[in-house]
Amino acid sequence: MQAQIQNPLAALPNRPMKVNVGGVKFDTNTATLQGAGQGSLLAKLAEEYSLDKRTELFLDRDPDLFRAILSLLHTKRLPPLPAGSDLDLLIVEAAYYGVLEFVKSCLYPPTLDGLDVEKSKALLSNGRDFPSAISVLHSDGSLCLGHGSKVTFYDWALRRCSTTLTELLSIGSLQLLSDSLVAMGSPDMPGLHVYDVLRSKHKKSIMWSGTQDPRVFKPSVYAITTSSKSIFASFSSAKGGDNTIAFVDPERLEVVDDIGRQSGLSATVPGKLQWMEKRGLLVAGSTVAGPFGHTAHLRLFDVRSKEQIWEWKEPNLTLRAQEKDSFADWTISEDIDGIFKIGVASGRMELLDLRLLKEESDPWMIMRESRPDLRKCEGGVSNLLVANGRQVFCSRGGDIEVWSEVPLQLAPDEKFWETSFRRNFLDQRRSVGTGYEIAAMAVGGNRLFVARKELQGLEVWETRGCHKL
Structure with missing residues (x-):
């Protein structure tokens, strides 16, 4: 019978301990530091303190920020930061001590x-x-903001990380693909453009070119959305009004298929795309102004069968x-x-x-x-x-x-x-x-x-x- 693996920190006795941080002494106990979680620096220090029977630990760090982190371990809440300290310094210290997830849960x-x-x-x-376009990564709340020909990336704490200059004249549609990649499009520039916003580098431009139809000329992107397996982009030709919704492989960043092809004067370019994960449906909609008012078109697609299952015109x-x-x-x-x-x-x-x-x-x-x-x-x-x-x-x-x-x-x-x-x-x-x-x-x-x-x-x-x- 296989023996159960036990947490070695759980067997350590709870002892009072003194920690000297930057010349300021703190009285705490090993159980409090072990609350930072196995693998964190504070838990390792508590283990060393118990095993070596030290009288005091010394850390050459900011004592005010350590006080805030110690209070977090005690109360599960962050106290107000001291004067002269900001969120960036707190996050750096939390990452050093191995308690960044605790800080995230409090700031979220x-x-x-x-x-x-x-x-x-x-x-x-x-x-x-x-600002002209916004995209939010739902997994951690990081944000991409399109403004003019630039895109600015903010992390989970809404700290500005980078601003990337793009080749687009103005960003009309924007979609975060991961914590570093963002896809964007503009009616003024053909193609779907993918940038690495952390490195401020252009990664790839993707074109809808899987047809020999001469009416398809320099198609631009008007809307973008994603599913767990694909990127969907609404392409429209610069002449003739031909448009489609292209399926882009997120790994290869290539167009692999398309759906909802339209052509002719009655074609309406989807200006908004949204994905329904539970039903596996892609929803595409558009509103167009004309001489006799506005017309609108809403369509539902089953991406597995590549068929339109419902539409509504207004x-x-x-x-x-x-x-x-x-x-x-x-x-x-x-x-x-x-x-x-x-x-x-x-x-x-x-x-x-x-x-x-x-x-x-x-x-x-x-x-x-x-x-x-x-x-x-x-x-x-x-x-x-x-x-x-x-x-x-x-x-x-x-x-x-x-x-x-x-x-x-x-x-x-x-x-x-x-x-x-x-x-x-x-x-x-x-x-x-x-x-x-x-x-x-x-x-x-x-x-x-x-x-x-x-x-x-x-x-x-x-x-x-x-x-x-």
């Missing part, structure tokens, strides 16, 4: 709650360009005249298993329950606010949507609102009602439309990021009560 904000958020900080990028001819409208933006919510959209003219929020997709010819449900003072909704082609869990954030001009699901005890197959979601505003201003218009929004790392037109700063919204250093 709680789950984003649209009913209890506040503007925590503003990120300023280099140069004078305004204005929809089957609807009544007063209900005909085109959506300004849309977003998916995998937690709700649905798609939200907002109208250009009406400003209505509507929900498509994917569970009912095959049962109804018009599957959209209008979301209605029961409170009279919040029923009026402003339309606009620049309104934006982004979902987070079972809530969706909506921008109307310069204001941000959140539609949150009412937490009722419902069966898993229960249908949503028109009043299943309630509307609230994020800010406390009573007047509407007084702020700078919102240009882009993104959610990730339990944070909401907001970019406004003609403003260089990127707003960071977090749930109230999270720790501030």
